[in-house]
Each structure stands twice: as structure tokens, then as C-alpha cells.
Amino acid sequence: MAAPVARRADFLMALAYATDLATGHSRDFALRSCVLAMRIADVARLDEQTRRNVYHQALLRYIGCNADTHLLAAAFGDEIALRRDLQRIDIGNKPELAEVLVRAITRTFADAPPAEIARAVERGMAEAMQVSVPILSGHCEVAQRIAERIGLSDEIRENLGQLYERWDGKGLPRGLLGNAVKLPVRLVTLAQDAIALMEAHGFETMKEMIARRAGGAYEPELADLFLKHAEQLFEGLDGPVDRETILALEPIPHAEFDETACEEAYLALADMIDMRMPHTFGHSRAVAALAGAAGARMGLPVSDIRAARWAAYTHDIGELAIPVSTWMRAGTLTERETDAARLHPYHGERALAALGGEGKAVAALVLRHHERLDGSGYHRYAKAQDLSPAARILAAAETFQTAREARPYRAALSDAAAAAKLRSAARDGKFCPDAVEAVLACAGQPARRETAERLAGLTPREIEVLRLIAAGHTAKEAARLLDIAPKTADNHIQNLYSKIGVTTRAAAALYALERGLVQQQISAA
16 A cells, blocks of 8 residues: 655644643634735745745744643643733733733732732743743744744744744843844734734724734834735634635645655654653653554554554643642542543544544544453543454553653553553453454563463454445455455455354354444544
């Protein structure tokens, strides 16, 4: 089968969705800002290379925002709430900025006595710049590194290093002034502020605030151009923006990824997700290594192994919607926090929904990585028949790896203790025993049983053929789809019938359904 190819723009959209979650922006904020920024670029009659830079700056402006988030949370509490408040003010206005920071600190210490709150505010305001400048510098450097890893140009990376700079020199961390701030940076800052202000205050008030900030946050000529065409520029931007719209905006030539580039892009996503907190550094990489090795041990098709590995890299992308301050707290989560946390597979699937081709299989696995065979998982309470071998492996790998990592609210388990806990859950019907044993064997734990027993020794090719005939394809159609001879496909069918003990397509289809080899849609909860 041909190596998978994806548009790089698909990965940009996944990154954009992730940054919307992490920064508290509204649904499709980065996508809508991309549309608006490109419309401004068109009105300004910018050249193609500048338009390319605007496109990437709009989608990727905040890709470094997860760096050192635990430090931001330690200083100001709920960093998502803080970022949401900062979207609505002119951060060059010191009284407005101070008000937001005081509100954040007060919120963090809300249960403390008044005198302690006052001391916390005094201390926090005195240390605000000392804390913020290194964090914001880190955001810029991480954004540039991620951009490099997904193959973006030096010029685009330079722009991402200026994401907090302003026309009037009051930005951070370098205080660049005027044209020293690159035009794509200035334009995207204006576009994103305009969307945030419109959402918060309405269209007319937004225009008034943009006009007041001309000469401050925005260069006067650019602000005037925007205000002159504001109605036209905002047309149709009050709802979601679809994938096709963003793909159509990408300047030609369109960048595509081969399998190697896709692997690096997924890995970059993993590192972006995990860098929020020190105790999650490398978590997704470790889960991916286990899932990929276990899939190979169980004899899954190459495409399944790849999907399991890529899903492991991105399985926690939806957790970006949960404030780091929640995960850093030593106590148990509240009921509301638990409900929000249990939605992270949904947000993960939505973040990856833009990816075409094999990305759909990856998104489906991310949606299911906390589901259990007995229906006791979340967030849709799926059961065994909806959980493919790859999904079962991912669930086991994630659970085992997480158990042996320390968290602020619990100590790490030893490998042996984590293995015992996972096997116990398998005995209770929550995890697939074969998937559990494959994961544990790959983690160096003594094997308790042979793996792949439930797949009856089927080869990867036989699994692919079984899936196709279970979906209603004939032997000839299966041969065409797999690019093999019809006689070869028929031989595979006869062999797999013999291995699973059936003689008809209907019985084979039922076998495939029972073992999650034919993935169905999860019914509404």
C-alpha cells in the first residue's frame, strides 16, 4: 500500500484547535482569525510570500503557549481564565493589565483570609514581570522549534518569535518597536484582537476599541484599512469555519507530508501537549512506544500499528482544555472538574478531525482511549464491540504508562505494581487480556499468556481481508482495494475461515464485529 500523504495545512489546523483549547479562545478562533487575516492581506494587496507568512502566523501564533505553563499557573492560578481575560484588554495599558493580574491572584487565593489575599496580591504584582518575561520568551522559542520540526521556513519561524510584540514597543519580551515587528505579526495581532473583542463587546464596540488602539497596539495605517473595510472583512465569520475553507486559503504551492514527515508532525504534537507540566514530559512518547510495539507483537496490520502509535502521540491533546492548575493540585478533582476532564477524548477527536486519510483512524482511537470493554470508561461508555484491537492496545498502554508516572496527587507505582493493577482490571473485564499481555511483555514484564489468541493467529493481511468482507465487499473487491490478485484474496479468505472456525461470510462478519475489527459509530449517550 502507498505511504500515507497528508496536507501540512491539516496539521496546522490540528495545532490551531489545540491552541484554542489551551488559551481559552472560542471554538474555531484561530481558523476564523486566519480567514480574517487573509482577507485583510487581500485588501492590503500583499504579495504572495507575505500572504503565506500571514496564513501560518494566524494558525500557529500560540503553538508555544504550553511551555512552562506550570510556572504561569503557580503564579496566577487558572491560566486559561487568565488568558481569556487578557484577550479583552489592551495589555499596553498598565492599569488594565494590573486589574486582570490582581483578579487572577485573588481568584487563586479566594478561600484564604483577607490579609493573606492582600499579601499574595502584593507579592504577585511585585514578581509579575520577573515571572512573565522568561515564560513568554520560552513560548516564542518553543513555537519556533515546533515550526522547524514541521518544515516551515526561516521567515515564518522568525515571525513566530515575535508573537507578543507590539507596534508601540510595549510588547514582550524584547519590546520591539514599529517596523521591527514583522508585518505578518502586526496584521495577525490585529485580526485576532478584533475577533476576541467582537465576541466580548459586539461589532460596533470592537471597531471603537480598535480605533482607540491605533498608534498603540496597531500601526495607524493598518487599523484605518481594517476599519474602512470591517463589514466586508467580517462577513460570514460569526459561525464555524470548515476544513475546506482553510485549505483553499493556503497559498500555492501546497505543502504535503509523506509518512516520515507525518511521524515527525505527530511527534511534535506530542511534545507540545506534554510540555505543560514537568511530570508529563515524555508521557505521550512512552505510550506510543508501548502501543506500537504491542501492536506488532499482536500481529496487527502495519496501518493499525501506525494509527495506534500516532493516536498515542496525540491522545491527551484534549486535556489542553483543562487548566494546569487543576492537574497540579494535590487534592482530588471536584465533580465539575471531573466532568470537564472526562470530555478530553471528545476534544481530542475534534482537534484531529481535520486530518484526512489515516488521520480519521487516529482521531477515532483518540476518542476511545479511555473506553473500557465493559462500558465503564468514558466519555461515551462504548463497549467491546466498538473497540478495535488497536483501541484496546492504546487503552492498556496509556493506563500502564500513566500508573508508573508520578503525579502531584499520587506517587508512581513500580512497574510490577502497575502491571498487577492492569492485569486485575483485565480480570474484571475492563481491558482486553491479550492487549494487556502484549503491552506488558513489551514493557519487560514476564508474560502470563500468549498474545493474539483472540485473533486466532490471523496474519495482518488476513485481518485486512476479514475487515473488507465483513464490510460487505466481495473477494474481487477486496483484491482490488488491497491491490492483490483475486485468487490471492480468495486464499486469504479460506485461510482465515479455517482459523476462526467459520464457513460463511456472515459468520466471519460476526466474528470481526465481536472483536472490534469492524469499527462502528458510538451510539449517543
